[in-house]
Amino acid sequence: MNLSENLLQGTLPTTIGLLTSFHQIYLSYNQISGTLPTQLGNLHLLTSFFIANNRFVGTVPAQLSTLPLSSLYIEGNSDLCTCYMMDHPVLDCQKNYISTTCD
Structure with missing residues (x-):
């Protein structure tokens, strides 16, 4: 599903979890x-x-760390913290473009 650059607003609904075939x-x-x-x-x-x-x-x-992600692109969300993700031993995520830090 590609909805990039569509000026979408609001929050990501919890029903995104129903898209299990994506x-x-x-x-x-x-x-x-x-x-x-x-x-x-x-x-x-x-x-x-x-x-x-x-x-x-x-x-x-933390639930994202159990997924078979090979590409995770979360840069440019200045208030999004990835600290837990980076410490999780199951996470194998190539092609990361993370630019935020956690205090």
Whole structure:
């Protein structure tokens, strides 16, 4: 699913967790805000997750670390913390473009 650059606003609904057959989700360059729903962990086939340059806040859900991600692009969400993700031993995520830090 590619919905990048569509000026989407609002929050990411928890029902995104129902998209269990999706391998790729591209939502970059929109105006989506709020926290990332933990239901993303239900997307067991997800290999690419691009949410760069939105307005997400909070911490990347630990549930993402159990997914078979090969591409994770979350740059440009200045209030999104990835600290837990980087410490998780199961996470194998190539092609990361992370530019935020946690205090």
